[in-house]
Amino acid sequence: MNIAVVGTGYVGLVGGTCFAEMGNQVICVDIDESKVAKLQSGTVTIYEPGLEVYFDRGIRENRLSFTTDLAEALEPADVVFLALPTPPAEDGSADLQYVLGVADDIGKLLAANPDWGYKVLVDKSTVPVGTARRVIEAVEAHGLKAGEHFDVVSNPEFLREGVAVEDFMKPERVVIGTDSERAGEIMTRLYEPFVRSGNPIIVMDEESAEMTKYAANSLLATKITFMNEIANLCDLVGADVDKVRRGIGTDSRIGSKFLYAGIGFGGSCFPKDVQALHRTAREEGYEFRMLQAVLDVNDDQKTVLVPRITAALGGEDLTGKTIGIWGLAFKPHTDDVREAPAHVVIRELVARGASVQAFDPEAVETTQAAFEHTPLEGPGSLTYSESAYAAASGADALVVATEWPEFRRPDLDRVRESMKQPLVFDGRNVFDSKRMAELGFTYSSIGRPSYEAATVERGATA
Ligand SMILES: NC(=O)c1ccc[n+]([C@@H]2O[C@H](COP(=O)([O-])OP(=O)(O)OC[C@H]3O[C@@H](n4cnc5c(N)ncnc54)[C@H](O)[C@@H]3O)[C@@H](O)[C@H]2O)c1
CATH class of the missing domain: 1.10.1040.10 (N-(1-d-carboxylethyl)-l-norvaline Dehydrogenase; domain 2)
Structure with missing residues (x-):
């Protein structure tokens, strides 16, 4: 099948790459020229385990390509996925400007090129109930008719960042929202290879599909x-x-x-x-x-550790205190830092004057971009460390903010010896409380007993 994917972010890039891996011909479109240039030169723009292998193969075998030109992707496409951002507007509602803007562009292009044929337009973005109807109206505004020139399908995406490729290739279910038999059949045919183990393709009306997500x-x-x-x-x-x-x-x-x-x-x-x-x-x-x-x-909850840190370090003013942070991504196995609790903790600490030294295996660049966009405020500072050990070294306290696997079994003797004070605040409950006390840490986690350093004898839980 010929597929266009509009929006080549976390969902669009994973989806487009996986559709290509399944033998489809895929063109991904994005308005971000530098992103498209990178993708065209063979560089994957996000960190997502397993993506690179399929991405390289798709490009090598000419099934996957990238462009900034919507028309180039739209012309050959049987199915057009809209994988566009739907960020919160000021009132908390989903901002539909990207989705409706592209729907309008598609309407214009299809009206000007009637020989391009019938297309299935798919809302892959997470969109409020009623959006499929609004996309239909945006396209019909150009004199086209739903059911004849195009249909709109709601096909919410359930992938989890960090295991996105696996989730996309083997979804627990595929939800297809449409009242059009023709579009429903095309979508079912497209997804059948992904559910060969028997997971269901659930077809329903657009509104219910939108609500399901x-x-x-x-x-x-x-x-x-x-x-x-x-x-x-x-x-x-x-x-x-x-x-x-x-x-x-x-x-x-x-x-x-x-x-x-x-x-x-x-x-x-x-x-x-x-x-x-x-x-x-x-x-x-x-x-x-x-x-x-x-x-x-x-x-x-994001700031639940902050009063514990200030209490342990002698008060609200953290000037002169160094705090190590392990983890910047909102969860492990991704470089995505949107709404990351680690960022909120860092903001609070820097506002109180702390010198923060942070490490994340994948999310430093995205963090730098986020703090460039919305700068940290306060007398403190943030630097990035080369390793987890470097982030702990010389610190008065260490905060675990993301449960990356490498934080689970580090050399904790080395960590303790390098710290100014053996104080650990574990926001992800990665360590055993008693064991940490045995190792000489004063350890505080979420919803589990805390122990003072050395009040538990080493070997007591062995
Ligand atoms: N990230 C996830 O884990 C996830 C999972 C399920 C659903 N979703 C939903 O999928 C949608 C996309 O999410 P995402 O995380 O991939 O977003 P993203 O911000 O990573 O990607 C969106 C892309 O769209 C591009 N874009 C913006 N306007 C465009 C235009 N006019 N033409 C072409 N490209 C344009 C941007 O440059 C960006 O590359 C959202 O609605 C989100 O809620 C996301």
Whole structure:
């Protein structure tokens, strides 16, 4: 099949590359000229495990190409994916300017080139209920007719950054929202090779497909947030959230995933999608109170370690204190730092005068770009370290903000010996509390008992 993908970010690049891997002919379009130039020269522009192999093969075998010219991609395409940003507008609703702008451009091009034939236009972006209808209107405004010249399908994407390639190649389900039999058949044919193990392709109306994506992300964000509140309460009553997690996660009605407490969720999806669903509800005159609570709790959760750090380091003013940060990405295995809790912690520390030294295996460049866009404020500073050990070296305290695998089993004796004070604040519960105390750290984590350094004898838990 001939495919155009408009928007070559995390979703567009992964989707386009995976469609090409499945033998389709794919042209990806982006307005970002420097991104397209890099892709054309054979450089993958995001960090996503497994992507490079398929990307290289797609290019080598001439199934995958990149352009800034929408017309070039649109002309041969049977199916056109819109994988465009839908960032939060000021009121929290999804900003549809990119999606509707491209729909308008496509309408213009199709009207001027009637010989290009019927196209299926696919909303891959996460968009509020009613967007498929608005895309139809934007294209029909150019004298075209849905059902005849084109159809619009809502096909929400459920990939997780960090395992995006695997998720795209073997989705647990594919949701196709359309009332058009013709478009539904084309989409089913396109996706069949991805669900050969029997996972379902679920066809439904556009509105339900659009709602499915928001419902999924909001429920997952709620699950994490619920666990974070349980953790906060565990801290107060002396329970251990890890044990509670195991205790409830074995209940098949609850399930074991998304029960890990930490310093809040981030990323480009959960925060904005929860906000957008809350906003949609409000526009309909319905106050979705649970979602507001999720957003409020998550905001607070990102800074839950800050008062502990200031208390341990002698007060609000952190001038002269060095703090190491392990992890900048919003989660491991990605370079995406959008809404990353680590960034919020860094902002708070720099505002209080701390010298922050941070390390992340993949997300330094994206962090630099983010802080260039929205500079840090305050008397403190941020520098980037070459390694996890370098970030801990000379530090008065170390904060674990992202659970990259390499942070799980470092040489902790080396870490302690290099630090000014053996103080660790673990925002992702990667270490065992007692073991850390045995090793001589004063260790604080989320929802688990803390132990003072050396109050537990070395070897006590061996
Ligand atoms: N990132 C994820 O994990 C994920 C998962 C599921 C769904 N989604 C949804 O998918 C959509 C895209 O997300 P993303 O993370 O890939 O965004 P992104 O910001 O990484 O990529 C969007 C791309 O679109 C390009 N673009 C903007 N305007 C354009 C135009 N007029 N023509 C061509 N290209 C244009 C940008 O330059 C950018 O490269 C969003 O709605 C998001 O909510 C994202």
